[in-house]
Amino acid sequence: MAVLLYLDRFCVGIAEPYIRQDLGLTKQQMGNFLSAFFWTYALAQVPAGWMSDRYGARRMLTIYILTWSVFTALMGLAGGFVMLLITRAAYGLGQSGAYPTSSTIISRWIPLEGRGGASAIVSGGGRIGLVLAPIITTVLIVALVPSDAKMTFDSDSVIDLPSIHDTLWPKEVDDQPAHTTYLAERLQKVRRTNSVNDFIAELNQQITSLDLYTAESFARLKSLDKTATAIIKRIDNGDDVSKQDVHKLNRFLVEAILPSQLKGLYVKSWRPVLWIYGALGIFVAGFFWFVARDNPSEHPGVNELELTKIHGDAGNNPKQAEALPMMAILQNRSLWASSAMQICVNIGWLFVGTWFATYLLEEYQTPIHERGLMAMTPFIVAWFGSISGGVFTDRLARRIGVRWGRRLPLMLGIGLSASAFCVCPFLDDPWAVTAMMAAMAFGVDFAVPSMWAFNQDIGGDFAGSILGWGNMWGNLGAAASPPLLVYISETYDWNTMFYVCGAVMAVGSALCLLMDAEEKVVATPSVTE
Structure with a gap:
């Protein structure tokens, strides 16, 4: 699921120049198009997470996957800016429930001491999707040029x-x-x-x-x-x-x-790429419904010993969440700090998933095959950051407690990302810039498992809702990022944009000092027989 999530979300970063050329759009319009996903994705995080907590992860995640896959395919039928915007926003709604629901699944299937590692696996799956998105999209765009395409221009x-x-x-x-x-x-x-x-x-x-x-x-x-x-x-x-x-x-x-x-030759082939991704998502939704269950006790492959390991001696299932404790959420200082941190991180991080390929084309005229390779490199490196970050936060939490066991990896990872952005203006080679973007992506993904585990630590049976709350704010930052970054790059230059991203991420690293995983949002509800 996580692989498909990011494959669908960021394939448009590679296709962006061809979509823009095909539909005659400006870069600012494309910035608004890329942003539309994150507005709906952000605002639906909390309700989507609560629906999964309330009605079950199996049912809701199947619906979410089907929704975003159908609108991914419909995007390939867009004839202008309005339809492009509507389909992008609609599949943002579908994807909004993916990670909150995954957090719910982890909190019900994984013991406390293993949640950082489990979160790293899910997060790492998303990063695999990010790795695959540039290379698969590049291959498909090239391969799907019609065999009878004219080489002359109209x-x-x-x-x-x-x-x-x-x-x-x-x-x-x-x-x-x-x-x-x-x-x-x-x-x-x-x-x-x-x-x-x-x-x-x-x-x-x-x-x-x-x-x-x-x-x-x-x-x-x-x-x-x-x-x-x-x-x-x-x-x-x-x-x-x-x-x-x-x-x-x-x-x-x-x-x-x-x-x-x-207009380039590859303008002709971005649409069938989206149709293929949409069809793949419908298959994944069916497969998930077949293999998944809301609770371990409902799965025929889980025995009593495993139930005891997951839930303790009682071996019980958590009860379904009831009303969302909004007052407790609004009064939690750590959750507000986490939300602000995620805004800062996403403003900077989103560059590599949206405008990086365009930057390589405009600044260095990098051809599509090499551009795809450069665009996927940060996400390959990021996957190692995710896995190592999950192991690090779990071990650190066992030794010194969850307060610094979550806080320290967050500060280190985001601080590394800020530094990498600030180095880029001094470089004049596309592969050198790619190396810094890889360091930036590694830092962010090193921090991600700690962020997930932080939400699970403080959220209890509302883990999906709490993750959704933070994700909502983080993706408001992501929504602002594409039009903001393209405005800075066009008004000033790309180097100014790098400095802005570095400064914003430095603020995000500092905000982690205010996050305390021991500061529970609500007391974990008691379990029922």
């Missing part, structure tokens, strides 16, 4: 003709790359045209020519698609290359020089 392929002129024929040409100068010379006939049709006609002449590529002219073009690189290697080896492959190479050469001014 008139609606031009996103910004004035920007094309500025790139090809700038006022200052001293620093212009050789490949850009070469293409500008090939398109000299339309240098002064304001007609999109005339420009496209001449550009397509270059696409269908057999002599556009020369090794000398494109020797320094590093941001080439993997498919184009393979064709060039065959040309350099003297192998026969079909006209269709030459046209494809020419298309990718032009796209690499004008990445944001022309």
Whole structure:
């Protein structure tokens, strides 16, 4: 479930440039689109968690998975911004119950001393989904380009003709790359045209020519698609290359020089990717319903010894939660500190799941295959942070108690993340920035199991509701993050955005000092026979 959760949630980060180009949207609109998920996801956290506590995790999580999977598929049918926004918001509602329900399951199935490790497994599953999202989405986007797709451009392929002129024929040409100068010379006939049709006609002449590529002219073009690189290697080896492959190479050469001014070839394939993910989710929902039970005693594979291990000598099930204790929640200082901390963390962390791939494309013109690899690297590293963080908090809690056993891993992990953001402005290589994003993701995920265990420690039978409360506030931060970060990057620059993320995360680390896992929200309700 957790793998699918993040696979569906963050696949749009890789597809974002193609969705934006296909529907003719601005980056600010895409920021609002990415944000829409987190508004509904945040505001539905508490009611979704309470419904799972009240009506059972098996029933409700099945409904949640089905809901977000159906709207993931429907997003692939969007014809404009409004439908894109509605479907994104709707599957945010579906996903809102996933982690609170998982917390309920852990609190009813796992003894106290193992909850940090169990939380790390669930959290780690989400991070596996984050790892898979860039690479699987990249592979599917490339593979699902229609076999009969034309390599030439249509008139609606031009996103910004004035920007094309500025790139090809700038006022200052001293620093212009050789490949850009070469293409500008090939398109000299339309240098002064304001007609999109005339420009496209001449550009397509270059696409269908057999002599556009020369090794000398494109020797320094590093941001080439993997498919184009393979064709060039065959040309350099003297192998026969079909006209269709030459046209494809020419298309990718032009796209690499004008990445944001022309619609890319992969614009055609983002929709079926979402349909595939939606169908996969429907299967997962059915599988979960088949294997899961609300309580251990209801599962045919659980014996009396295991029941005693889970619930103590009585071997009983927790009772279903009744009314949510809102007054106790509102009066709990530690829970407010945890909520504020999660706002800070999500503002910064969400960059790597939303705008990082776009940053790599705009700042370094990184091709899609390498971009997918870079985008998944932080999440591979983060998985190790999640597992090690779960083990660390459990061992620390047994030795020094849950107050510092939860607080210290949170401070260390989030502090590392803040530092990693602040290093990025001093780097000028995409892989170096990727390494810092990996350190940032490791730090956040090292802290996550402690945050989960903190909510379970203080929440008792309301663990799902309490986790939902904190998640609600954290995801309000996530909702603000995409439009906020794109505003900062466009108004100032990406480096300013990195500093802002680092500062906000530093505040989050400091807030952990106010969190006390011994400060219960409510007394754990007594169990019934």
